[in-house]
Amino acid sequence: MKKVFCIGEALIDFVAEKQGSDLSKAVQFTKKAGGAPANVACAISKLGGKGIFVGCVGNDPFGKFLLDVLKHEGVDISLVQLSRTFTTLAFVSLAEDGERDFVFSRGADKELEYDHDLRKTLKGNILHLGAATALLGGSLEKAYGKYLFDGLTKEMFISFDPNYREDLWKDEQEVFIKKCMPFIEKSHLCKFSKEEAQLLSGKSDIHEACNVLHEVGTQIITVTLGGEGTLLSAQGMKKIIPSIEVRPVDTTGAGDAFIGCLLNQISNLGNFDPVFEDFALLEKMVAKANKAGAITTTNFGAIVALPTKDQLEA
Ligand code: ATP
Structure with a gap:
């Protein structure tokens, strides 16, 4: 089984208690561990894989809480860095339909320093670059560029999720698009939401969007479509699963x-060749990953709601 290095932010999500309430009116919040790469590492570990989280948290009670949660879920936290800067916080409110709205108070995550020693263990493994905060500057952004380069030289399977957040980029969409391009060019697999695929390609039709994004470089694209499932585009074929x-x-x-869930399945392959050659295999993998996504929506919070291997097989 290959290791999956998930690089980026771990943060505290303060979730407004009353569902459907606007953030400005929310009074009570529940503290939950979050941050996309931390969630992905947990998703992999809960499914029995080797999820490794590489990020920076504050040397404070919230940072300790995050590390306790990740450890509890079986994530390897040996490469986590601690900072004097406060742990990154996000405040989240949920609308009645379960959609969310949130704001960030950015802290320690931006301080992740590139780790030279990590290069030694990368070869033949999986690198997941999926931080919502990675392209917002700080040493994290520099580290992202270096890890992308390492991934190429160490023959890794590279996965990219741009994790676009409108609150963070609304006045600078063009900057965001430009910064994403090298990652789309060099990654083997890109996971986009519909809105991200449209924004990054400039095309409203998601099939056309995939064509444009394949031209940038990435070979496998998944466009997640909520309850409708996922558009898979690879090997010259497209299908909504x-x-x-x-x-x-x-x-x-x-x-x-x-x-x-998708990366965990790829980590169980002997080598990465089948994902570039076998569309039917990718379809099966995406169907399973859809199920993992669907199960997660049936419970509150991110990490708690992620399915275990048994729940996924049930
Ligand atoms: P996020 O909002 O977490 O950044 P995202 O927009 O990519 O990510 P979604 O499209 O909401 O995430 O969900 C990911 C996957 O989970 C979908 O492709 C789908 O397979 C599954 N999923 C999500 N919502 C539902 C739903 N309501 N019913 C069934 N499956 C769902």
Whole structure:
């Protein structure tokens, strides 16, 4: 089984207690561990894989809480860095349909320093670059560029999720698009939401969007479509793979569960060749990842709601 290095932010999601309430009116919040790469590492570990989280948290009670949660879920946290800067916080409110709205108070995650020693262990493994905060500057952004280069030289399977957050980029969409391009060019697999695929390609039709994004470089594209499932585009073929029917209460973490489950399946292959050659295999993998995403929407919170191997097989 290959290791999956998930690089980026771990943060505290303060989730407004009253569902359907606007953030400005919310009074009570529940503390939950989050951050897309941390969620993906947990998704992989909960499914029995080797999820490794590489990120920076504050040397404070919130950072300790995050590390305790990751450890509890079986994530390898040996490469986590601690900072004097406070742990990154996000405040989240959920609308009645389970969609979310959030704001960041950015802290320690931006301080992740590139780790030279990590290069030694990368060869033949999987690198997942999926931080929502990676392209916002700080040493994390520099480290991202270096790890992308390492991934190429160490023959890794590279996965990229741009994790676009409108609150963070609304006035600078062009900058975001430009910064994403090298990652789309060099990654083997890109996971986009519909909105991300449209934004990054400039095309409203998602099939056309995939064509444009393949031209940038990436060979495998998944466009997650919520309850409709996922559009898979690879090897010159495209297919929407339906999800299972569920009653969602909170969509937080569904995308992370999806990509975690997909990468976990890829980590179990002897080598990466089949994902570039066998569309039917990819279809099966995406169907399973859809199920992981769907299950995650049926419970509140991101990490708690991620399915275990048994829940996924049930
Ligand atoms: P995120 O919002 O977490 O950044 P995302 O927008 O990519 O990520 P979604 O599209 O909401 O995530 O969900 C990922 C996958 O989970 C979908 O492709 C789908 O397979 C499954 N899924 C999500 N919502 C539902 C739903 N309501 N019913 C069934 N499956 C769902």
